[in-house]
Amino acid sequence: MPSSLQKIISQQAQEAGFSAAGIAAVPEPGSPEDIQERNRFTRWVEEGNAGEMEYLKRRNEAGDYVRSTLHAAAPWARSVIVCAAAYHSNQPLSIQPAPEESGWIARYAWTARVGKDDGLVPSDYHNVLRKRLEKLDAALKTHLGPFQSRCYVDTGPVVERVYARYAGIGWTGKNTCILNQKLGSWTFLGVILTSLPVPPEQRAAFAADRCGSCTRCLDACPTGALTGPRQMDASRCISYLTIEKRGAIPLELREGIGRQVFGCDICQDVCPWNRKAPIAADPELQPRTELVNPSLDWLAEIGPEDFARLFYGSPVKRTKLQGLRRNIAIAMGNSRLKRFLPKLQEWSREDDPVLAEAAQWAMQKIAGKDSLH
Numbered sequence: 001m002p003s004s005l006q007k008i009i010s011q012q013a014q015e016a017g018f019s020a021a022g023i024a025a026v027p028e029p030g031s032p033e034d035i036q037e038r039n040r041f042t043r044w045v046e047e048g049n050a051g052e053m054e055y056l057k058r059r060n061e062a063g064d065y066v067r068s069t070l071h072a073a074a075p076w077a078r079s080v081i082v083c084a085a086a087y088h089s090n091q092p093l094s095i096q097p098a099p100e101e102s103g104w105i106a107r108y109a110w111t112a113r114v115g116k117d118d119g120l121v122p123s124d125y126h127n128v129l130r131k132r133l134e135k136l137d138a139a140l141k142t143h144l145g146p147f148q149s150r151c152y153v154d155t156g157p158v159v160e161r162v163y164a165r166y167a168g169i170g171w172t173g174k175n176t177c178i179l180n181q182k183l184g185s186w187t188f189l190g191v192i193l194t195s196l197p198v199p200p201e202q203r204a205a206f207a208a209d210r211c212g213s214c215t216r217c218l219d220a221c222p223t224g225a226l227t228g229p230r231q232m233d234a235s236r237c238i239s240y241l242t243i244e245k246r247g248a249i250p251l252e253l254r255e256g257i258g259r260q261v262f263g264c265d266i267c268q269d270v271c272p273w274n275r276k277a278p279i280a281a282d283p284e285l286q287p288r289t290e291l292v293n294p295s296l297d298w299l300a301e302i303g304p305e306d307f308a309r310l311f312y313g314s315p316v317k318r319t320k321l322q323g324l325r326r327n328i329a330i331a332m333g334n335s336r337l338k339r340f341l342p343k344l345q346e347w348s349r350e351d352d353p354v355l356a357e358a359a360q361w362a363m364q365k366i367a368g369k370d371s372l373h
């Protein structure tokens with residue numbers, strides 16, 4: 001084992017295209033850390049915070065939640081390499097003044113890679129990071145010799161932010177995001193589970209918690225999803241409601257969704273640690289400016305062919321066209337603008353009951369006393 005495992009990983013990760021990286025040991029089964037993380041995840045799911053995200057509730061034969069501990073899903077893993085890729089861009093924030101007829105697509109979903117003719121081609125961080133992790137994995141095997149490994153971005157049986165904290169990438173902000181002192185929280189995470197042991201003297205130091213007495217994210221969340229510092233009821237989070245939730249969005253949460261049509265950036269936009277976050281020069285994570293403050297009229301006219309062209313290879317495809325339309329209808333209702341009534345009328349007659357009901361709700365909102373021109 002070389003003298004500085006962290007250093008080798010950090011150098012190789014940089015060469016593979018990451019902004020920060022580290023390795024964390026998997027806590028021994030039954031150790032205080034293992035029990036704490038198991039309990040934290042189990043409680044979180046059992047209190048109903050995962051909403052309808054069934055993949056988070058998967059159990060193994062012993063009845064443990066697969067994601068609650070790596071001993072449940074990957075007992076061979078001794079360590080987790082965590083890599084972060086920065087994606088901040090020189091574009092407005094969702095909390096800044098914007099045209100009244102505009103919607104908001106979360107910053108993470110704007111990304112594109114620079115194509116052959118300098119044009120931008122939609123990119124999805126899952127694919128971008130996975131390829132880099134595979135490159136890093138191969139480079140580390142050249143340097144360190146063979147070891148067992150698995151690369152994951154989101155889909156692995158692992159709570160990535162737990163290991164990001166253990167690997168010293170950042171601290172857990174009160175908005176539950178991993179905050180790095182230099183990069184802020186505009187980072188994607190990817191992990192490599194490995195069979196490499198990490199001797200105690202080579203373990204990363206925890207990043208100091210720099211939230212202090214700040215509560216901006218908790219105060220700004222429009223749907224009350226941040227139920228306390230570092231505690232989220234995901235079933236109330238706009239990101240969940242607009243991306244993961246199928247069917248009708250609960251009535252009491254619709255107004256809080258405001259103009260967000262895909263994801264939400266509010267609790268990160270208000271964070272002081274994001275003010276100085278560097279702009280990422282990453283050629284695979286450049287912003288598509290047509291998706292910044294997009295007009296709801298434009299989004300509403302997107303048909304199946306345009307949807308495929310605009311969002312093939314982009315995270316936005318996850319919500320599917322009908323899901324996006326449901327979200328647009330709600331944002332139109334929240335705008336109170338009468339100009340959206342013709343489109344909403346059209347949608348209210350659609351066969352899709354979820355879209356038709358969302359459009360009827362929006363029309364009622366606009367017909368309310370405080371509706372605008």
Ligand code: B12
Pocket residue numbers: 040041044053056067106107108153154155156158159160161162163165172175176177178179185186187188189190230231232234237239240244262263264265267
């Ligand atoms: C499910 C999921 C969601 C759900 C639930 C989010 C949540 N907070 O749980 C929804 C759809 C709402 C969501 C939203 C978003 N997500 Co998401 N999501 C995931 C996913 C797939 C699993 C998360 C999970 O297991 N949640 C369960 C809870 C228990 O885990 P957690 O909140 O991640 O874990 C922390 C808390 O438990 C906390 N904690 C709780 N109590 C306490 C107490 C103390 C004392 C301490 C210290 C810590 C602590 O410690 C954990 C580690 O930090 C991960 C990828 C992965 N495999 O991990 C991405 C991931 C977390 N998401 C990510 C992103 C980018 C987003 C959005 C910004 C997207 C957007 N703009 O709309 C928002 C951010 C919302 C927010 N404030 O978190 C990134 C986060 C990157 C970062 N720098 O933090 C991840 C890591 C994906 C990735 N590969 O990059 N997401």
Ligand code: SF4
Pocket residue numbers: 175220221222223224225226232236237238239264265266267268
């Ligand atoms: S992403 Fe939006 S809805 Fe979710 S916790 Fe943050 S501010 Fe609240």
Ligand code: SF4
Pocket residue numbers: 173174175179210211212214215216217218267270271272273
């Ligand atoms: S807004 Fe404040 S409390 Fe929330 S994560 Fe940022 S520094 Fe921490």
